[in-house]
Amino acid sequence: IPPPDLISLAGTWKAALTAPLPAAGEKDPRHKDPGISERARALLAKDADEAGLQDVPASKDWETYGGAWSNADGEAVFRRAIDIPATWAGKDLTLSLGSIDDFDATFFDGQPVGATDIKVPNFWSVPRLYVVPGKLVTAGRHVIAVRVFDHFGGGGMAGNTEQLTLAPKELL
Numbered sequence: 001i002p003p004p005d006l007i008s009l010a011g012t013w014k015a016a017l018t019a020p021l022p023a024a025g026e027k028d029p030r031h032k033d034p035g036i037s038e039r040a041r042a043l044l045a046k047d048a049d050e051a052g053l054q055d056v057p058a059s060k061d062w063e064t065y066g067g068a069w070s071n072a073d074g075e076a077v078f079r080r081a082i083d084i085p086a087t088w089a090g091k092d093l094t095l096s097l098g099s100i101d102d103f104d105a106t107f108f109d110g111q112p113v114g115a116t117d118i119k120v121p122n123f124w125s126v127p128r129l130y131v132v133p134g135k136l137v138t139a140g141r142h143v144i145a146v147r148v149f150d151h152f153g154g155g156g157m158a159g160n161t162e163q164l165t166l167a168p169k170e171l172l
Contacts, residue, residue, distance in 0.1 A: 004085065005167060006165045006166065006167035007082055007083075007084075007165065007166045007167070008161075008164065008165055009058065009080055009082070009097070009144070009164035009165060009166060010058065010059060010161035010162075010164045011057070011058070011161075012055045012056065012057060012058070013055075013056055013057075013058045013078045013079060013080045013157075014050050014053040014054070014055060014056075014078070014079040014080070015053060015054055015055075015056045015062075015065075015076055015077065015078045015079070016039075016043060016052065016053050016054065016076060016077055017062075017068050017069055017072060017074065017075075017076045018037055018039040018040040018043065018074075018075045018076055018077055018147075019034075019037045019039065019040065019074045019075035020068060020072040020073075020074040020075075021072065021073045021074035022071075022072075022073070023071045023072065023073050024073055024151065024152045024153075030151040030152040031073050031074065031149075031150075031151040031152065032151070033103055033117065033118070033149045033151060036075075036105060036147055037075055040075055040076075040077045040147050043077040043079065043145060044077060044105075044107045044110060044145045044147060045110045045145075046109040046110045046142070046143045047143075048079070048143075048145070050079065053079065056078070058078060058080075058156075058157045058161075058164060059098065059157060059158070059159060059160060059161045059164065060156065060158075061101070061154035061155065061156055061158060062076060062150070062154070062155050062156035063154050063155070063156075072150075072155075073150045073151060073152060073153075073155060074149070074150060075147065075148070075149050075150075076147075076148050076150075076155070076156065077145060077146065077147050077148070078145070078146045078148065078156075078157060079143060079144070079145045079146075080143070080144045080145075081141055081142070081143050082141070082142055082143075082144065082166065083140060083141055083142075084137060084138065084139055084140060084141075084142055085139065086139035088137055088139070088168055089137055089138050089139050090134045090135075090137060090138075091134050091137055091168045091169065091170075092131055092132065092133055092134045092137075092168070092169040093131070093132040093134075093137055093166055093167065093168055093169060094129060094130075094131060094132075094165075094166070094167055094168075094169045095108070095113060095114070095128075095129070095130045095131070095132050095144065095165075095166050096127065096128070096129050096163050096164065096165045096166070096167075097127075097128040097129075097130075097146065097157060097159060097163070097164060098127055098128065098157065098158065098159010098160060098163030098164055099124065099125045099126060099127055099128070099158050099159045099163075100116065100124075100128055100146070100148055100156070100157050100158060100159070101124045101125075101148075101150060101153070101154055101155050101156060101158045102118075102123055102124045102148075102149060102150050102151050102152070102155065103115075103116060103117045103118065103123060103148070103149040103151070104116055104128060104146050104147065104148050104149075105146070105147040106128065106130055106144070106145075106146045106147075107144070107145045107146070107147075108132045108136055108142060108143075108144055109136060109142050109143055110143075110145070111136055113130045113131065113132050113133075113136075114128060114129075114130030114131075116128060124158075127159060127163060128159075131169060132166075144166070
């Protein structure tokens with residue numbers, strides 16, 4: 001079986017609302033991002049305990065998940081385990097996450113690989129394209145973890161499913 005040209009990250013991710021805040025209204029100030037909470041930091045590690053995380057569709061506004069997500073702003077962590085083919089070992093990879101509403105800090109096996117914050121114009125709609133350095137890439141199981149902070153309105157990994165991919169950098 002030939003190795004894949006890319007790995008689709010569409011579909012189900014594990015997620016937790018780690019620091020929910022009440023929804024900011026149109027006249028309320030938008031929430032300021034206080035930085036990564038201790039609970040979120042623990043979930044960004046490669047071998048984090050996933051007990052209690054929900055299975056959620058990554059490419060939907062998190063308010064569609066129901067329950068505590070329904071009218072929440074604040075912080076959440078999304079996790080996805082993947083298997084890297086041996087032919088990709090040592091290669092830089094392009095991680096494409098589509099748009100994330102609003103801010104993100106993205107990790108590969110607990111190592112930061114990219115972030116978008118309030119300083120980026122149109123941060124809520126900018127497609128996230130991050131490089132995973134080849135020194136982190138080995139054959140086998142790896143974990144992509146994304147800390148998302150929503151400061152107003154809908155939140156989460158909002159890009160379309162075709163944008164959720166991982167591939168060797170030279171292919172993109």
